[in-house]
Amino acid sequence: MRIVFAGTPEAAVPSLRALAASDHEVVLVVTRPDAPLGRKRVLTPSPVAAAADELGLPVLKAARLDAEATAAILATEADLGVIVAYGALVREPLLTGLGAGWVNLHFSLLPKWRGAAPVQRALIAGDSDLGWAVFQLVAELDAGAVYRQESYTPEPAATAADVLAALAEIGGAALPDIVTRIGAGATPVDQVGEPSYAHKLTLSDGLLDPAAGSAAVLARYRGVTPEPGAHVRIEGATLKTSQLAIADTDAAVPAGVIRMEAKQVLLGTADRPVRLVRVQPAGKQAMAAGDWWRGLRVDQLSIDPLPAAPEPPTEGITR
Known part of the structure; x- marks a missing residue:
């Protein structure tokens, strides 16, 4: 043909x-x-x-x-x-x-x-x-x-x-x-x-929600990688999580908290933590999560709360 x-x-x-x-x-x-x-x-x-x-x-x-x-x-x-x-x-x-x-x-x-x-x-x-x-x-x-x-x-x-x-x-x-x-x-x-x-993905689709649990966080990461990219926000700045994985530890990390446990950089979720493997801070190149964490010299970080979901359209609004 x-x-x-x-x-x-x-x-x-x-x-x-x-x-x-x-x-x-x-x-x-x-x-x-x-x-x-x-x-x-x-x-x-x-x-x-x-x-x-x-x-x-x-x-x-x-x-x-x-x-x-x-x-x-x-x-x-x-x-x-x-x-x-x-x-x-x-x-x-x-x-x-x-x-x-x-x-x-x-x-x-x-x-x-x-x-x-x-x-x-x-x-x-x-x-x-x-x-x-x-x-x-x-x-x-x-x-x-x-x-x-x-x-x-x-x-x-x-x-x-x-x-x-x-x-x-x-x-x-x-x-x-x-x-x-x-x-x-x-x-x-x-x-x-x-x-x-x-529907077509937007940047907001890449924002991770630790309150949803580890399976949902990893599923979203898989779906938005490489574009628009998975990320969290810390004090208003975007941290891209360019590689996530299942954590091989049951360390108790509160949802939304990032800390290092057993030489792994972990993000706490509603059930068990996920492991940050590679990250990209705003304005910098992607790097190993461990290198990023050691450079911060902090014990833990808390990510910003997710923004409130938009109000649904009221009756009578045209599209």
């Missing part, structure tokens, strides 16, 4: 490479424009753009699929669109403008965790059974019928970055066969069950 591929981050690259190496023909790669990266804010192509250039594939850089981008894509007369974390919506007339429409590789077991951050939200929620799905793109968010989905159980300490990398490789490797079956007339199966939604 002749394919238009749309994707932007590193998680989309394995899919592009698998399709480019298959019997199918990638006639156009659509990705978001170059973005400023690093301290010097140098304009840098997306990982998908860099991979497409390496593979010698034509590239269209578009921040959104407007009329101009739509016309360029439809002009390819491709048989199928494949989208993996592109970062913008596909609307009519583009949605149904290609021969077999569009399919999306999504990193959850649908209908669970539709939306922008499925792996992250699943980990925060403590889900142990994750997965990926390839489904027919429709106007409703991630609601299309599914061609194939498979479960995946990550390692207990795996972060969102680890899980995304694994699912990107596994799901991407399966795409050429799924595309072949679509070309042969395969019929997708409707989603079954109650949907849940994986």
Whole structure:
């Protein structure tokens, strides 16, 4: 089949490479424009753009699929669109403008965790059974019928970055066969069950709540690592907790208190402490938690209380 591929981050690259190496023909790669990266804010192509250039594939850089981008894509007369974390919506007339429409590789077991951050939200929620799905793109968010989905159980300490990398490789490797079956007339199966939604993460999602207990703290850390990053606040300053682990001690540390016990820097939670392995104080480089702690020359610290949850909207407020 002749394919238009749309994707932007590193998680989309394995899919592009698998399709480019298959019997199918990638006639156009659509990705978001170059973005400023690093301290010097140098304009840098997306990982998908860099991979497409390496593979010698034509590239269209578009921040959104407007009329101009739509016309360029439809002009390819491709048989199928494949989208993996592109970062913008596909609307009519583009949605149904290609021969077999569009399919999306999504990193959850649908209908669970539709939306922008499925792996992250699943980990925060403590889900142990994750997965990926390839489904027919429709106007409703991630609601299309599914061609194939498979479960995946990550390692207990795996972060969102680890899980995304694994699912990107596994799901991407399966795409050429799924595309072949679509070309042969395969019929997708409707989603079954109650949907849940994986809203985009914000900085506040990374704030740890020791009162929730060690399992919840570690689950949140896994879900927000590397972005937006797990953190606590101490006297108004942010301390990033770039690596957390289960503590191998039952030392009694009050919830919200940081202290060193048995040569480990521990953060107390509602049940048992978690171990700070690497931290990054505000304005400094990441470092071993032990080095940070010894430099403070204190017996213990208390983190700032969590801010009060916002009041729910009152009746009659419009969105």
